[in-house]
Amino acid sequence: MTTVEQPEPAGPDAGATAGGPAPTATADVDRSDPAYRTWLKDAVRKVQADANRSADTHLLRFPLPERWGIDLYLKDESTHPTGSLKHRLARSLFLYGLCNGWIRPGRPVIEASSGSTAVSEAYFASLIGVPFIAVMPRTTSAEKIRLIEFHGGRCHFVDDPRRMYEEAAALAADTGGHYMDQFTYAERATDWRGNNNIAESIYQQLRLERYPEPAWIVATAGTGGTSATIARYVHYMQYDTRVCVPDPENSCFFEGWTRDDPHAASDCGSRIEGIGRPRMEPSFVPGAIDRMMKVPDAASVAAVRALENAIGRKAGGSTGTGLWSALKIVAEMVAQGRTGSVVTLICDPGERYLDKYYSDTWLTEQGLDIDPYAATLDEFLATGVWHG
Structure with missing residues (x-):
């Protein structure tokens, strides 16, 4: 496990080149015009x-032995109307695009x-x-494709x-639409100071628990927006909570973070859909987080x-990446004799991935052997000892 001193956070205009200039094609x-307004x-x-119709998402408990004095919680973001954590992000992005004048009547939104973000958008x-077009890898799960098309995308x-x-x-330029x-x-689109964001929600739901201020919050990164929101909120509210971001294989975030390299890159895409990126994304804010783990x-x-x-x-699968890291942190706390709480996320439902993470055929095709890792988890949950 590598934990290094953090680089300074990027400034407000960081990533403008990597992510492209802000959309300005609104001259038409x-x-x-009263009709537009x-x-x-x-x-x-x-x-x-x-948002007004939507109830908050549940905070579930993962069963751990009482004698450890540690509580592990899962923020269940799969209960949003579109079934994932990305519902929050999509809502914020649409409000941001609308209020900036970027999303226009009759013009497509492209992402x-x-x-999961495409499903929510x-x-x-x-x-x-307005029309919607999702630009996505051909390997995206069939269920996600079905859901995008179900919502008219x-x-x-x-x-x-x-x-x-x-x-x-290019599609946005060709169609006169808006590339989200x-x-x-x-x-940038998420209000990280509060306003019922995911971080504020977590702390409100923990208010009556025995450890209301978690020792760690574990959040995986795709855009990096969720980890940035949580970490900024922690600092803004002056909590002692630490934030850990686990990173899957074929993603450059961990390498960029450990080497303080904004140009880190990966040659191929992540097998864990929704997280991990081939480049350091502008919305990933390495200076705000405390720790990263590389998770097989x-x-x-x-x-x-x-x-x-x-x-x-x-x-x-992204939930699994976060849970593996959260359990490893719990193991460290057990070994150190520390008590407290740890929070991670259920990002989306597994029914979207029955042909992948729940398919032994897919595992064989990918050359993945989960048995040693399953044994590590079984032993840890039974004995409190982590080997691996």
Whole structure:
């Protein structure tokens, strides 16, 4: 495990080159036109109404031996209307784009996404009545593709995940639409100081628990927006909580963080859908977080299957990546004789990945052996000893 001193956070304009310039193609819209202003107010109202209708997501307990004096919680983001953590992000991005004048009536919204963000954005595009196009890897799970199309979106596939950005930008230019660019704007669109963001919600739900201020919050990174929101909120509220970001194979975030290298890159895409990136994304804020772990993909799958055994719930691979790291942190606390609480996330439901993380055929095709990692988890949960 490598833990290094953090680099300084990027400034407010960091990533403008990597993520492309802010959309400015609004000259064809007369912003003083009463019809446009009426459409804009109605669109913002509809997106805000979605939040008003939505209850908070549950904070579930992962069973651990009482004698350890440690509580492990899972923030269940799979209960959002579109079934994932990305529902929060999509809502924020749509409000950001609408209020900036970037999303216009009749023009498509286009996103580069490996799946869950695109599902949620397709939902919001349908809600306000604009077309939606998802630019995504051809290997995206069939269930995510079905959900995007169910919400009225269209899928545009690329063979090389590294080409998603330029394909999305080109489609926006060709159609006169808006490239949402979650990887640049995720950390900017979310109100990290509060306003019922995910961090504020976690602390409110822990208020009556025996350890209301968690020792650690574990959040995986795709855009990096969630980890940035949580870490910034922790610092803003002056909590002692530490934030850990686990990173899967075929992702450059861990290497960029440990080497303080903003140009770190990976040659191929992540097998754990929704997290891990081939480049250091503008919304990933390394200076805000305290620790990173590199998690083998087989360990992520073993952990997500252990989750089903423990609480009877299937979840996606990114949940497994976070759970593996959270349990490893719990193991360190046990070994040190420390008590406290740890929080991680259920990012999306496992039913979206039955042909991947719950398929032994897929594991064989990918050359993944989860047995040693499953044994590590079984031994730890039975004895409190972590080997591996």
